[in-house]
Amino acid sequence: MIDYDYKKPENLEEVFSLLKEYGPKATLIAGGTDVMVKIRNTRKAPEVLISLRGLEDLRYIRKNNDYHIGALTTHRMLEQSDLVKTELSALHDGASEVGSVQIRNVATVGGNICNAAPSADTSGPLLALDATVVLEGPEGRRSLPIADFFTGTYRTVRKAEEVLVEFQIPVEMEGFGSAYWKHSRRKAMELPLLGISVALKLSENKEISDARISLTVAAPTPIRAYKAEEFLKGKPLDDDVLRETGKIASSRDCCSLRDSLRCAAWYREKIIQVFVPRMARLAAERIKN
Amino acid sequence: MKKVPVSFTLNGDPVTAEVPITWSLLETLREYFELNGAKKGCGVGECGACTVIVDGDAVSSCLYPIPEIEGKSVTTIEGIASAEGALHPLQKAFIENNGVQCGYCTSGMIMSAKSLLDQNPDPTEDEIRTSIAGNFCRCTGYIQIVEAIGMAAIESDRK
Numbered sequence: 001m002i003d004y005d006y007k008k009p010e011n012l013e014e015v016f017s018l019l020k021e022y023g024p025k026a027t028l029i030a031g032g033t034d035v036m037v038k039i040r041n042t043r044k045a046p047e048v049l050i051s052l053r054g055l056e057d058l059r060y061i062r063k064n065n066d067y068h069i070g071a072l073t074t075h076r077m078l079e080q081s082d083l084v085k086t087e088l089s090a091l092h093d094g095a096s097e098v099g100s101v102q103i104r105n106v107a108t109v110g111g112n113i114c115n116a117a118p119s120a121d122t123s124g125p126l127l128a129l130d131a132t133v134v135l136e137g138p139e140g141r142r143s144l145p146i147a148d149f150f151t152g153t154y155r156t157v158r159k160a161e162e163v164l165v166e167f168q169i170p171v172e173m174e175g176f177g178s179a180y181w182k183h184s185r186r187k188a189m190e191l192p193l194l195g196i197s198v199a200l201k202l203s204e205n206k207e208i209s210d211a212r213i214s215l216t217v218a219a220p221t222p223i224r225a226y227k228a229e230e231f232l233k234g235k236p237l238d239d240d241v242l243r244e245t246g247k248i249a250s251s252r253d254c255c256s257l258r259d260s261l262r263c264a265a266w267y268r269e270k271i272i273q274v275f276v277p278r279m280a281r282l283a284a285e286r287i288k289n
Numbered sequence: 290m291k292k293v294p295v296s297f298t299l300n301g302d303p304v305t306a307e308v309p310i311t312w313s314l315l316e317t318l319r320e321y322f323e324l325n326g327a328k329k330g331c332g333v334g335e336c337g338a339c340t341v342i343v344d345g346d347a348v349s350s351c352l353y354p355i356p357e358i359e360g361k362s363v364t365t366i367e368g369i370a371s372a373e374g375a376l377h378p379l380q381k382a383f384i385e386n387n388g389v390q391c392g393y394c395t396s397g398m399i400m401s402a403k404s405l406l407d408q409n410p411d412p413t414e415d416e417i418r419t420s421i422a423g424n425f426c427r428c429t430g431y432i433q434i435v436e437a438i439g440m441a442a443i444e445s446d447r448k
Contacts (some may be wrong), residue, residue, distance in 0.1 A: 002311055003290055003292075003311060004311060005291060005310065006293070006311075006356045008356055008357075032352055032353070032354055032357075033334055033352055036313075036333075036334075036352045036354065037333045037352065038308075039335065040332055040333050045311075051354070051356070051357065053357055099334070099423065100334075100337060100349075100423020100424075101338055101347055101400050101401065101404070101405075101419065101420055101422070101423055102334065102337060102347050102349040102401070102423045103349065103423065104332055106346075106348055106352070106353070107348060127383050175357075187422070188419075188422030188423065188424060189422060189425075230415060240428070262438070
């Protein structure tokens with residue numbers, strides 16, 4: 001029999017005091033589309049669920065200097081935001097691909113990242129957009145690059161007493177174009193076999209002046225393909241350069257592909273080699289003038 | 290098991306209930322209110338048979354923890370026909386286009402479509418398909434359903 005208590009704090013202070021009171025017996029829940037599914041599938045529940053849905057002031061998408069996205073922002077809000085679509089396009093791509101409309105209406109971006117599935121559709125875009133994760137605990141706030149947030153499959157650096165409150169994306173990203181490709185067998189209700197995000201910027205002479213590439217399901221955590229990024233910088237956006245970038249991104253220098261029930265490693269390698277170039281082209285087309 | 294009291298609006302009427310705190314919105318609708326239109330398919334948010342509308346948005350009621358429904362407005366398939374019993378344009382269109390075969394997915398399918406048309410009265414075929422991408426139908430092949438939603442959009446437009 002599944003049994004748990006369900007707490008509905010109205011502000012962060014109440015969340016912190018509940019976390020202190022229940023410690024490891026408690027689990028945070030936001031949209032619930034991962035937490036509830038896990039409870040149903042395992043038939044095991046924590047003693048207490050602490051809901052974050054009452055923290056309405058953590059649902060926002062703002063641009064003031066940097067971009068600020070509240071942790072309780074739903075995937076649907078990201079999907080429908082013109083600001084996200086035009087200036088943080090990869091994140092729009094990723095958020096629009098999660099589950100179904102029914103799921104996106106409640107599932108939050110903070111939850112997607114804290115759950116830390118290797119296949120999370122917003123993690124790759126946030127990595128490529130150089131997002132900073134803001135955590136808040138009873139002692140105050142701390143920030144870290146999202147690249148340092150994931151420590152393993154379903155594991156992060158978030159401490160039990162902390163809540164992820166915001167993502168910040170540097171304003172410099174407005175000069176970049178970005179794109180995310182979710183490679184899957186169906187068009188919806190799927191997890192990616194591989195996810196590829198590219199964000200890049202062109203100089204006046206049409207050379208790539210800066211680039212960020214991230215891969216999901218290519219390692220135990222979402223990763224940046226730093227060596228491939230380095231290779232791109234200062235080069236023209238042409239077929240030879242992009243083909244080589246795809247090769248570097250799919251090599252052991254950048255990722256650790258493996259065979260799984262859902263996809264073979266050799267196929268994942270091919271996906272990266274084909275779609276890194278395509279996403280780079282799309283990202284370049286999306287650069288705002 | 291601990292029970293929780295909730296007050297919300299159900300198909301336009303204010304209601305209250307006291308149900309086990311671990312119940313989902315779906316269990317509350319079916320077991321407490323005896324509204325059996327929303328169906329349980331997978332129970333984990335993948336099939337869409339349990340779709341209802343909460344504050345204008347389609348959601349999977351099987352994943353919706355009941356304590357969260359406090360103060361919200363819920364619309365189910367039982368609440369979309371007129372008070373006089375005239376079918377909603379979507380219900381008529383599903384019948385006329387043979388969008389119903391076994392019927393198990395139908396109420397969820399119609400609620401997803403209603404949420405779409407309420408927010409976007411003139412959707413493209415792509416937008417229709419996206420709106421029901423989380424509603425599985427194993428009978429129709431979807432074509433008649435997509436046509437029915439398109440027809441309902443045109444019907445609503447005429448009014």
